[in-house]
Amino acid sequence: MEMEPILDIRGLCKTYAGGTVALKPTDLRIRKGEIFALLGPNGAGKTTLIGLVCGLVRPSGGEVRVFGFDVSKRWREARARIGLVPQELAVDMFEYVLPSVTHSRALFGRPADPAKIERLLKSLSLWDKRDQRISALSGGMKRRVLIAKALAHEPDLLFLDEPTAGVDVELRRDMWALIGELRDQGVTVILTTHYIEEAEEMADRIGVIDKGELKLVEEKRALMARLGRTQARITLAAPLSVIPGELGRYDLALADEGNVLLYHGAGEGEVAVLLKDLVAAGVDFTGLGIRESSLEDIFVDLVGNNHRRGEAA
């Protein structure tokens, strides 16, 4: 039996005054303990979707249940279990790190627990900065403060809206490690990103959103197996003018004046069979390069095609 979703979105939509459709009717179910990555270009509706769940945006229709609580009626119970790290570096510049994080815990109705806050700040390498004014911190450190504030009340569901936007590579790796640790602690993480590498690295499931429409939701591995492509570049010992007829079942093309044979196919396994068939057809080769398509290629295919269709229409 499938586990009850901790976030259950049904028919959720948002049309702003003026008629802009930010989110078309959307269904989405999130399972406990998973890392779900919502991918989409800028303005796709990612932040709107998060805002609708967290209470920052008023829905035009639909229903959201968090841990079984309807967010429109039992919002106190729902919000108490949600943490949100916004995309913008929205921090009170006049505040200091420790009081700011302590304030966040109290705001969510949790009793003071200095030991927990200390552990949290240490885990984010913020303990040494606890008495510093937030305005004096670097962008990356400010982002960590936002994460600490979102985690201060020990949420079960954490939204990270573009968590690594504008941070350096080292910090990005730290963030990924932190998200992994949160998952190990049982926290469900929903992150939006347009760094596909981030989703590829961490996510269990992927959702692709574009122009306010959730286009697909799928297990990352299944998605990459289903939509992923293999490309092989075979350098020939002697140039070919035409592709031999016995290789007709493969998706092949000649390049570099017949010196290179390009293959597009479903997987590495087929490349091995192709090589045997090449030898059988008397076609010798001197080099081979294979490239598997990344999640980014799949994303570009999905979203790019959509945009091209939109432009053509």
Add this chain to the structure above:
Amino acid sequence: MTGFNLRGTFAIYRFELARTWRTLFQSILTPVLTTSLYFIVFGSAIGGQIQSAGGVPYAAFIVPGLLMLTILAESTANASFGIYLPRFTGTIYEVLSAPVGVAEILLGYVGAAATKSLILSAVILATARVFVDYEIAHPLMAAGFILLSAVAFSLFGFILGCWADGFEKLQVVPMLVLTPLTFLGGTFYSITMLPEPWRTVTLFNPVVYLVNGLRWTFYGKADVDLGLATTLTFAFLAICIGIVAVIFRTGWRLRT
């Protein structure tokens, strides 16, 4: 969490008051300095030429008016700034996504603004004692009226802070509406000193009732009746609560 979020309320309240302590000079000393200047100019310099107003020595006469001037200005400014600043910086997301509702937010923001006004009121009354020897005839009524005015105008300030979409707008109403109404509201004179038709016109100025209501609690006499002043202040409070209720129901300027 199912009920009222007391910790969340105190968190907002403490956060707002902490801002006051961080800007102590601006928050406390500036109003004290301004009020002292009013006492020097109006109480001592000009007041020396005027024997009494409304049957009260002039220097003492202006004490309730100056106090009300500070309460209106500070309550409005503090509450409007308190809610506008997080809107401006984007930190409002935290309050809006927290398990706090209209009651917690109002008690936090408006409570902190009103508290600061009450502290200032005490400081100003103490400052006034340096310049003039005055008595408060009905201290409990005075405290109640000061509290009522502070809460009502803190609510008004909260509405202003929600409405404003720039720092300029935040200043417009206090500078162009509240200050003129207060100066023309009998702070420095009794409306009986005005010729007609200005005496009648002045009665349409709501601040007249606030200033004279407070003055009545000080000296047992004023240009308007305390009951009428209190009723109108409660009415103003009720209108502000109604507007705030609409703001939260519709999410106007808070939620998109």
